[in-house]
Amino acid sequence: MLVQLVVMIFIGIVGSFFSGLLGIGGAIINFPLLLYIPPWFGLEAFSSKEVASISMLQVFFASLSGMITNRLGSRGGESYVHKRLVIQMGASTLVGSLIGSLSSMLMTSETINMIYGILAVIAVLLMLVPTRASRENRTVSEVTYHSWMAMGAAFIVGGIAGIVGAGGAFILIPIMLTILKIPTRITIASSLAIVFLSAVGGVIGKVASGDIPLWPSLFAVVGSLIGAPIGALISRRMNVRLLRYGLAILIAFTAVKIWLDILG
Incomplete structure (x- = not known):
């Protein structure tokens, strides 16, 4: 039990740290950590359903914790989270994800993986598009965007996220930065809140299915509550260009892995 406690808290800290740092739900990082690390320490391996359940809980609490931290540590008392x-x-995203998850039952695994791989490549290219420095200095109250475009993009991404079983933040963030032209720090803080809203439905579904291992999940959640605020605090002190490149590298690794699986 002690080894499991340490391992699961460690996994929770690592996954949620990057969640808070980069404004993603963390499922891209959490899933492989939960799948491969426990057996390295002689623990029983989790099934894919168990990994998905633990990861969803982690995403829920990590995004909530990182969102709160970003809101409390804003410039001049103004939140980085854009409420509207x-x-x-x-x-x-929530509505699109529900439709996408139902549609995925009609698709093959190869089709789903190819959709994921194509989107990951597009996300990397979008992240490399430079933004004007003047845009990064805007506060939440100064940010303007096209509402219907934002909702339409979120619906489409939510549908795709439902198909591939990911949180969708790794696509939403490049769209918010490049198409909606939202400043990086506001994008990261707001994307955590968007992921949190999307994760609410996922957690309800996992609890109803009964696939959640109680103690490992609780240990991972404890780690998530530690790591996400640390990542969020560091995020606010880092150069925004480093944040963009860091996220681009993370998505690129994901894209490479997906295409290796497809072509293998």
């Missing part, structure tokens, strides 16, 4: 953007994109 979160409500519009969060609701659209």
